Structures are given as structure tokens and as C-alpha cells.
Amino acid sequence: MIQFILNDKDICTTASQGSVLLDFIRNELHLTGTKEGCREGDCGACTVLLGEIKSEGPSGSEELHYNYINSCLMPLGDVHGKHVVTIEGLNSEELTPIQKAFVDEGGTQCGFCTPGFIVSLTGYFLINQNYKALEAIDSMNGNICRCTGYSGIKRAAEKVVSNFNLGENEALIFDRLIESQIIPDYFKGIENRLNELNKKLKTQVSIDGYDQYEFLISGGTDIYVQKWESLINSPVNLISNEKKFSFIEEADGEIRVGSTTTISELENSSLLNNYFPEFQKYLKLFGSIPIRNRATVGGNIVNASPIGDMTNIFLALDSRVHISDGKSKRQVQLKNFFKGYKTLDLRENELVEAVSFSIPKPNSRFNYEKVSKRTFLDIASVNSSMYIELNEKQIIEVHISAGGVAPIPLYLSRTREYFLGKTISEDIIFSALEVSLDEISPISDARGTAEYKSLLLRQLILAHFIKLFPEYVNDLVIT
Ligand SMILES: Cc1cc2nc3c(=O)[nH]c(=O)nc-3n(C[C@H](O)[C@H](O)[C@H](O)COP(=O)(O)OP(=O)(O)OC[C@H]3O[C@@H](n4cnc5c(N)ncnc54)[C@H](O)[C@@H]3O)c2cc1C
Ligand code: FES
Numbered sequence: 001m002i003q004f005i006l007n008d009k010d011i012c013t014t015a016s017q018g019s020v021l022l023d024f025i026r027n028e029l030h031l032t033g034t035k036e037g038c039r040e041g042d043c044g045a046c047t048v049l050l051g052e053i054k055s056e057g058p059s060g061s062e063e064l065h066y067n068y069i070n071s072c073l074m075p076l077g078d079v080h081g082k083h084v085v086t087i088e089g090l091n092s093e094e095l096t097p098i099q100k101a102f103v104d105e106g107g108t109q110c111g112f113c114t115p116g117f118i119v120s121l122t123g124y125f126l127i128n129q130n131y132k133a134l135e136a137i138d139s140m141n142g143n144i145c146r147c148t149g150y151s152g153i154k155r156a157a158e159k160v161v162s163n164f165n166l167g168e169n170e171a172l173i174f175d176r177l178i179e180s181q182i183i184p185d186y187f188k189g190i191e192n193r194l195n196e197l198n199k200k201l202k203t204q205v206s207i208d209g210y211d212q213y214e215f216l217i218s219g220g221t222d223i224y225v226q227k228w229e230s231l232i233n234s235p236v237n238l239i240s241n242e243k244k245f246s247f248i249e250e251a252d253g254e255i256r257v258g259s260t261t262t263i264s265e266l267e268n269s270s271l272l273n274n275y276f277p278e279f280q281k282y283l284k285l286f287g288s289i290p291i292r293n294r295a296t297v298g299g300n301i302v303n304a305s306p307i308g309d310m311t312n313i314f315l316a317l318d319s320r321v322h323i324s325d326g327k328s329k330r331q332v333q334l335k336n337f338f339k340g341y342k343t344l345d346l347r348e349n350e351l352v353e354a355v356s357f358s359i360p361k362p363n364s365r366f367n368y369e370k371v372s373k374r375t376f377l378d379i380a381s382v383n384s385s386m387y388i389e390l391n392e393k394q395i396i397e398v399h400i401s402a403g404g405v406a407p408i409p410l411y412l413s414r415t416r417e418y419f420l421g422k423t424i425s426e427d428i429i430f431s432a433l434e435v436s437l438d439e440i441s442p443i444s445d446a447r448g449t450a451e452y453k454s455l456l457l458r459q460l461i462l463a464h465f466i467k468l469f470p471e472y473v474n475d476l477v478i479t
């Protein structure tokens, strides 16, 4: 039995855990404002808000938090105990200020994409405390419009931001959103209703064992694209709500990241941003906001795509994968985890619980590069990360990853061997490039020819050095 609140209504359904939220909304509840476009997380027509009681921030107090997600990639079972808001749940007698701005600024024509845009922008106001026009526009980066063009949509976002007066008292943000009619009145009661619901449900949610389900699903952003039809009526193990796998912590000289930690949670982690000042910039190249709100670290690693972005970063941090079958635990170096194309050192009854890596040394530097056909919202043609430690000019440790140039996410072990102990110089870097190109085996496909991918990797490794060591490689000539 799945129980949740949909807009203002309590829902209790025996529909299957693995069925798709979008189908339930449209076909069972007949709320057709949420549109079905690509069904692959690309267009945002199916965007809904998801509210849940979570402990966040230093106080750790449990509060209602909203996010927005693609309902086409969302298992229905994952909304158990949560609040789902569709476009109908934002409507009231009059247009909301966001809807009105879209009309006034010519932000809509056929209207197919419009509910998704309105939900995303409303999500921006619910999630944030301070509003800026550029961020409001960026909040709709998972939404595509095929007929209006984006100027009217951008103007609409700018208008709502400039008209919305936040006032001084941050505690009143929720009330002020209701007062400004950005969200309807019933939102006031949702936190209490969810708390009541979750008290009732607490004993019903559990993970019993890993081997009794046909499919294990975390954020669902890979598996629902690949095989949603197989998931609808199969026994599924939904792990994304499992709190014990959701953490980012520092202990015993290492950083540990739980497998159900989402990309958005990584993006907002002060711990990671402290050690890697450009971390948020890297993760902005990962999918769209609604994808990052669901996509998890464990899913990225186990999906084993040769161009997985988090896998690429964790490889260059020389990470360990923490694996468990529910009874016993083991660890594997991430660079040894991938055995062949989509073949892993992971048994059927095992799951990935976490990934960990040593705290970066004070004399270390880190960089990540991704080239894709589009800068944003695209998977990589080739990606690469590099972690390097120097003593003066001598390289005492280095790890380089290379995605999209082999059947597996690749760790360049021979390049590392070549670099170790050497004094950094242009000659050494160019000789190392030869070694790295000898380690890879790219194939020609839709994302480029084998020759092009080799060239890309070469340039990305050079880019690491140009970014990290401008003082040593200032005059580097890229040929
Ligand atoms: C529109 C779109 C854009 C995307 N953009 C990017 C991008 O820019 N970069 C990128 O790297 N990826 C991208 N992806 C791919 C995807 O979002 C990521 O790979 C994501 O990290 C997968 O995580 P998930 O939790 O959604 O995985 P799921 O779909 O839940 O699972 C993927 C696979 O891993 C298994 N699995 C999941 N968690 C575990 C675990 N803890 N233990 C064992 N097995 C597990 C599942 O059984 C399944 O086989 C994109 C996807 C979409 C749809
Ligand atoms: S239908 Fe396109 S993102 Fe869901």
C-alpha cells in the first residue's frame, strides 16, 4: 500500500511500487496538466514538486523540504509518505503571479511545456531563501520549449523575481509565498499532515534483504530510461529513501559518501565544496536540476557507463567502493570494480553502500573536465579528472581518470607510473600524453570518431595542467 498526499488530497493505492508516478497522475487520477513528452528525463514536461520531511542543515531538525523531479522516471513507491504537487495543485481561482508573468511576457504558445516550466519556477521559490533573476532562469534548465523560444520565459522569471518582495524575516518565507499566491493556502497544513502520515507509516517501511527483489532502484534516472516497462509489475527494491545510505561525512582521514546521496546533495555539501572549491561548477555539468535531485552516487557507479561523471571524479580520487550483501561487507578499489563493459565486481545479492576516499593532502590539486556536444544537459563525449600531489616541483602522487575512451570508466595506471617521482615540466607532460593515449581503446560512435576521442582526452589532460599549474606550464603550446 502506497500512501501520500497529492496536491491537497490523501492518496492510498495498491498500485505497484515500480509503476511510474507520471502514469499514476495521468491515467489513475486523470490529472492531465502534467504532460508526457520524452519519457527520458530530457524535456521536463512531466515535472512535479516533491515535498518530504527531512533533517537538513546544522540543526538537524526535521522539516518539510521541497524539490522538483521528473515524474516520468519516478517509481510510485518512492512517493510513500511524501507530498506530490502537480500543476493542478498550484492553481487557484486566479492565475498565480508566475502563471500571470508567463502570459504577460509571452512565455507560452501551444502550452504543452508550460506546466513543467511553472512547476520548476515555483519549486525555485519554495526551495530558496534569496531570489536572483539568473538563478530563477537556471531553475528551469530541465525544461524544453519547442515553440515559444526562451526570451518570454526568461522575462517572466525576471519579472516574478523583481516583483517578489521577500521582507526581512526569513522564517516567514513559506507564509509569504502563500500571501503572494505563489503557492495556495493548503500548503500551510502539509507539514503537519505529513508528520501524522509518517508516524503511521514508520513501521511499514523497511528493507528486508537484498536478494529477494528482481530490480534494485535508487534514483531511477538510468533504469527507468532503459527498462521502465519491465519495472512496472516486477518486485522492486527501492533504496533511495534508506537514510542509512544517505550521508557525506569525514572520519578517520577519509571522506565517505553514502550510495543514495544525490548529485544535488553533493553539490550543496559544504564539506566537499571546502575540499574542492570548484565542485559546484563541475556538478552543474551533470544533467538538469530535476535529474540531479534524483540521480545518486551508487546508481552512477553501478550503471557503469564509461562516461559516468561521478564515477570519473571518484576514480581520480582513488576511491574505494563499500559493498554489502546485508550480512557481510567488503571493499574494492573503484579502479578494480569494472571488469568489462557493464561487468562489475558485484554479486547479485550485493549492493553498494558507500564510496570513500582519502582527504586531499594540503599539497594536492584536483581538476575535472568534460566535453560534450552541448555544454550543459548532455552526457560527455570524453571526460577526465586528475588529482595530483607535488613536493616542490616533484610529482609524489597522481591519479587520472578517462571516460569515453574504453569499454569501462578508465583509471590511467600506466600514466600514473610514468609521472611518479618526475619533476613537472612541459617535456614530462607531453611524454605522459603519449603514454596515456597508448592506454586507451576508444571506438567511433554517435559521440565522435575514435581519433577525435583520443584527441579530446589528450587536450583534457593538458587542460588539467594548464588549469592547475599555470605557473609551470604558462607557455605550453597546444599542438
Ligand atoms: C536526462 C538525463 C541526463 C543525465 N545526465 C547525466 C550526466 O550529465 N552525467 C552522468 O554521469 N549521468 C547522467 N545521467 C545518467 C544518470 O542520471 C546517472 O547515471 C545517475 O547517477 C544514476 O543514478 P540513479 O540513482 O538514478 O540510478 P538508478 O537508475 O536507480 O540505477 C542505475 C543502476 O544501478 C543499480 N544501482 C543503483 N544504486 C545501486 C546501489 N547502491 N547498489 C547496487 N546497485 C545499484 C540499479 O539496479 C541500476 O541497475 C543522466 C540521465 C538522464 C535521464
Ligand atoms: S516526459 Fe520528458 S522529462 Fe519526463
Ligand code: FES
Pocket (backbone or CB within 6 Å): 107, 108, 109, 110, 111, 112, 113, 114, 144, 145, 146, 147, 148
Ligand atoms: S509553448 Fe509550445 S512547447 Fe513550449
